[in-house]
Amino acid sequence: MGKRYYIRFGGIPKNEQSIMWSSQNEIIGKEPGVSVYDALYLDDEKGNWHWHLVIPTPITESTIDTMVSLITYQHRQVFLVEGQYVGRGSGNEPCIRNVEIVENITDQFRLVR
Numbered sequence: 001m002g003k004r005y006y007i008r009f010g011g012i013p014k015n016e017q018s019i020m021w022s023s024q025n026e027i028i029g030k031e032p033g034v035s036v037y038d039a040l041y042l043d044d045e046k047g048n049w050h051w052h053l054v055i056p057t058p059i060t061e062s063t064i065d066t067m068v069s070l071i072t073y074q075h076r077q078v079f080l081v082e083g084q085y086v087g088r089g090s091g092n093e094p095c096i097r098n099v100e101i102v103e104n105i106t107d108q109f110r111l112v113r
Contacts (some may be wrong), residue, residue: 003082004038004082004085005039005041005051005080005081005082005102006036006037006038006039006080006081006082006083006094006096007036007037007038007039007051007053007078007079007080007081007105008034008035008036008037008078008079008080008081008099008101009070009071009074009076009077009078010070010074010076010077011077012034012081012099012101013034016033016034016097016098016099017030017031017032017033017034018030018031018033018034018035018089018095019031020089020090023062029090031089031090031095032086032087032088032089032095033083033086033087033089033095033096033097034081034083034095034096034097034099035089035091035093035094035095036081036083036093036094036095036096037053037054037055037056037093037094038053038054038056038094039051039052039053039054039080040052040054050108051080051105051108055067056088056091056092056093056094057092058092060091062091063091063092063093066091071109077104077106078104078105078106078108078109079101079102079103079104079105079106080101080102080103080104080105081096081099081100081101081102082096082099082100082102083096083097083098083099083100084096084097084098
């Protein structure tokens with residue numbers, strides 16, 4: 001099995017723990033590590049390879065709202081990362097520690113209008 005890669009929206013917290021937020025935008029806790037999404041490297045059938053994120057299942061309205069917010073409103077940088085898997089976050093997303101940024105892939109996640 002090869003290396004496992006993830007997609008991270010935003011920088012890496014210094015303590016390597018993402019924050020859990022309530023629907024009222026209040027801090028309610030910390031995740032076991034840095035929240036990320038699983039990543040797949042796929043061909044678009046035109047010879048162009050791109051990183052794609054895997055949405056955690058079960059898919060919830062909160063998961064979709066978070067993803068839309070990260071891409072559309074917060075304009076965060078997007079990074080391809082690797083690290084040690086330490087568990088699942090409150091949105092069933094993977095959480096990792098010992099995070100290494102492999103590449104800035106923000107241009108692959110620009111909102112097309």
